[in-house]
Amino acid sequence: MHPTASVQTPQMSFVHSYLFLRRAVGVIGLALPVVLIVGKIVLEGGGTLSSISGYYHSVMRGVFVGSMCAVGTFLLSYRGYNRLDDICGDIAAVAAIGVGLFPVAGPDPTPTQRLVETVHVACAAVFFVTLAVFCLFLFTRTGGEPTRHKTWRNRVYRTCGLVMLACLVLIAAEGLWLADELAALNPVLWLESAAIFAFGVAWWIKGETLLRDP
Template structure:
């Protein structure tokens, strides 16, 4: 395996690890440091003692996505869009409980960035990660199943968040559905990128062909 390939596997794995750790660290960390119960959304942890972790992790994911180069121009454009959107989610926080007009406008920008971020990541899973050379290995076919499931999970979470926010937010507030759906979407994102980095379902190295001993 060349250094070039290793560097891109590292980027994919790093993005995946950060995605999986983000919900765990901010939710558990906030309870340990502050207590007070769960917040209404993952983005709400911007207003907790874990703000720097939340912002720093999203910015780190954004930087890794900017550095990421895929197999073609579409991959690069999608990575850059996701990077800008992820950093936008971090720098334009969700609106607080009693927002000023400015905070309300920033909150709308946050929602737009978040939607673009997850939609682009779902696009990666459903259309870019599933590409192959026409003769995929068994492991590659298995990885494609993982990518498609993760992409569908992210899209389903987005739809459910919107539906809940429009019609059921008051009735379901105590259950924190947005928090869990956002966390599930982020887990799916991280799981897909870990798989792309071949931490999961990696291709097996080709067996070395041993030469026959000489008869001489």
């Protein structure tokens, strides 16, 4: 073995730390819907709830709040290539923590609980819109001619960004016009799950787990 083969420079440690942050955010996004849905059924019984946010009022509250705060903490630690990356990361971080700490209202809510739920909905919208900006405009940048793997990564990023935006639009449409007709199907739960999964895939790929350049 070359005598310097195992030496890790500060630059290498910095890169590895950021790859870990990206992968950690991605893993949380990929796992959260499954863990909440399955965990509630196993530990508490009953069927699925009407939304991911509704799991705050179940035995999975700690997992939901902890996961959102963890994502927020990771995003606060994240630093991109320029100031715009940092600003978007900070906005998404604050929104993620807000989603966890300001829950949706339970049955027969008080005016204060309705106000808290309004803050929750606003944080959730900001969170997903900001993450869609990451996928559509920030993750897709390149300093020169993109490699074959970079081209494929950009396709994945754009797909994930569009999925998140489409889910937000469909959730809003369901709430405005089809809430009663589709209530039994829990459409918000599955749309939120799809958006969170898309977010997880994008950050997992950004962590160079798949499709990385040789």
